[in-house]
Amino acid sequence: MSTRKMRVGILGATGVVGQRFVELLRDHPWFEIAALAASDASAGKVYRDSCTWRMNGDWPAGAGDLMVQPCVPPLDCELVFSALPASVAGEVEESFAQAGYPVITNSRNHRMDPDVPVLVPEINADHVRILEAQRKWRGYSRGFIVTNPNCSATALVMALAPVHRSFGLRAVQVTTLQAISGAGYPGVPASDLVDNVIPYIAEEEEKIERETKKILGELVDGQFRPDDLALSAQCHRVNVRDGHLEAVSIGLKRPASPEEIRAAWESFSGPPQELRLPSAPARPIVVREEPDRPQPSRDRDAEHGMATVVGRLRPCPVLDYKFVLLGHNTVRGAAGGTILIAEYLRATGWI
């Protein structure tokens, strides 16, 4: 692999996820920010004048002085990260892939396309093989589209995958308590969230159910075969800044003790750890033993926000076990997860 830093662009750079990209790429050893793009309202302005910086600390040196451009190819970069809203992401991402750019996206538009992988590199790195067929079918020369999962699905599937591999999962019920930042900026009005919980997030339950099965499924003869586990999700917006908490019940195909499930979580790792990718968490799953953990404000930054934190494993009178998990929605569930995918693609020669 070349030691030269790859020049990357960010579509939707002024939003919640776009700013998280800028923050996480600040001193990245393999990538440097070369282009920032957003809507016509921001294009033509210097980045630091186009939006209010909502991450911790100051504007990253360099990025703050870049001119924001429209989300139209060409951009002076070698790959693009997309943090665009679903209303525009589909066509814009296709136009960049057609123009020869690898596109790695947080948007939902292409996740369920039959030739697009939804990648969690610890779990289904082999799904990347579909990209050869994608290029052929779509007539892309160098470009392609890779997606990361929905933020709640990301945290969930990390906790499910090792249990599924070791004991088989027949049924999963998940109830999410999702942070405000998951709705973008400005997102849900404060007057709707203070002293309240909103028991509806548009299309979220369907995304969790579909994407989790695709990730846990197989790629056989150029076709994705989703896993056949029964999965039911219920989603709620709560008054938390960052970090999605999820209450999960699981039914197993083969019996397992709590110690065996904990051991499956604690020993879980995959290609990002083997390849020592810069953003790979040393522990993809962090197990907490305290009765009142994980909590969003205390645990969302575990492994720099790249881990799923699990706790409260106990028997379930309806299914077999229940537990609580937590994932950082804008880090592992969005920008950080997408950067990890790019690192995996670079380490394995796809980009």
Ligand code: NAP
């Ligand atoms: P956001 O805060 O609303 O930001 C949207 C970004 O897209 C802004 O940079 C905005 O630019 C740009 N944009 C809006 N309309 C555009 C247009 N017509 N043409 C070009 N650019 C346009 O949203 P977000 O929360 O960052 O989410 C971005 C994507 O990531 C969404 O698809 C979302 O579902 C997904 N996602 C979000 C999270 C999360 O936790 N927030 C997690 C996983 C995935 P302006 O500032 O110029 O309007």
